Amino acid sequence: MTEKESMELITSMINKAKDRYSENGVLYLLWGWLIFTCCLIQFISIHFFNYPKAYYAWYSTWVLFLYQLYYMRKRKKSRKVRIYSGEIIGYVWLVFIITYALLIYILVYTKSYAAISPAILTVFGIPTFLSGIILKFKALKIGGICCWILALISPFVNYDYQYLLEAGALVAAWIIPGHLLYQKFKIEKQYGRKATI
């Protein structure tokens, strides 16, 4: 093998792995739209109907969580190559779940309810921004930064409006990048080449 040939071999292997991993954005879209809907339901019921029990809408996230477990298992089986960046992204999301659960627990336990929404926005920014860095995908980086800006604004608004900020963060962080990723994935699949968006 010449140096050139071995480099070509490596590049082709990397591309193969990349293709197999290529984010289709489905999970971003599913979670983005579901949480976006929950936020809107909660805002409308509190703001217009003064109905405080709309938080029950959030229980729907458990259904999606179970579906995600099934989806990831299915995907893992079909994927033969495990690449380093994919592994790191997995851990970034694990860290997000741990951090999210701990923050909610601490804030509820200490009855610091007003800080919940700004803290959630802060934490949303972490996996979004870092996934953007790891996948080298600008829309996710911008989405992460949007979450942090909204987290800074959130303490200054009334708590019913905080749900609107959360909905805005989801559009910027998961829904828009999710659609872009989905589009890119479709183009790549159709033409069998890398698409730049």
Place this chain on the structure above:
Amino acid sequence: MEEKQLSEKESLELITSMINKAKNKVTESGALYLFWGWLILLCCIVQFVGLHFFNYAYSFYVWYSTWILLIFQFFYIIKQKKSLGVKSYTGEINGFVWLAFFICMVLVIFISIHFKYYEIIFPLILVMYGIPTFLSGIILKFRPLIIGGACCWAFSFLSSFVTSEYQSLFIAAAVIAAWIIPGYILKQNFKKEKNNGV
């Protein structure tokens, strides 16, 4: 130029050596972990002793010393960046993990102070400490940092059950587990690698 013929074995060796080279570049000397670990440990102890034994409420001023280290770190990183020619992919990701941590840390402290929820500051800081520690452990494939990150989260959970006076002791324990112990192990590894020229 004559093209050098490489056997499969040779090309693998070439790749391995290149990976090792890049690895060495990101090899952590542990210096920043140790600086921050010891300074925060000292701040926690000063605050605890000030509050617990002398009932002195202003001992939190000791935390302003972190600004000095922050400025020092800024110059240290610039110097290090100049001496490192190649920027590896993992090194770059690790840098952004710490940037995200810094932003989130500032945000949660701001949010807690804004709502006057002073008793949640330390537990939230502990949750945040776990993030870059755990992820750096994953990126550098260095188990003491992974364990350190998990310790931070365990301490954050426990610290919500005690008064803020004792919470500073949990921070002290967390920086020992997350930054000081891994910092010394990193330093030792770094010295060994430098001596062996690996």
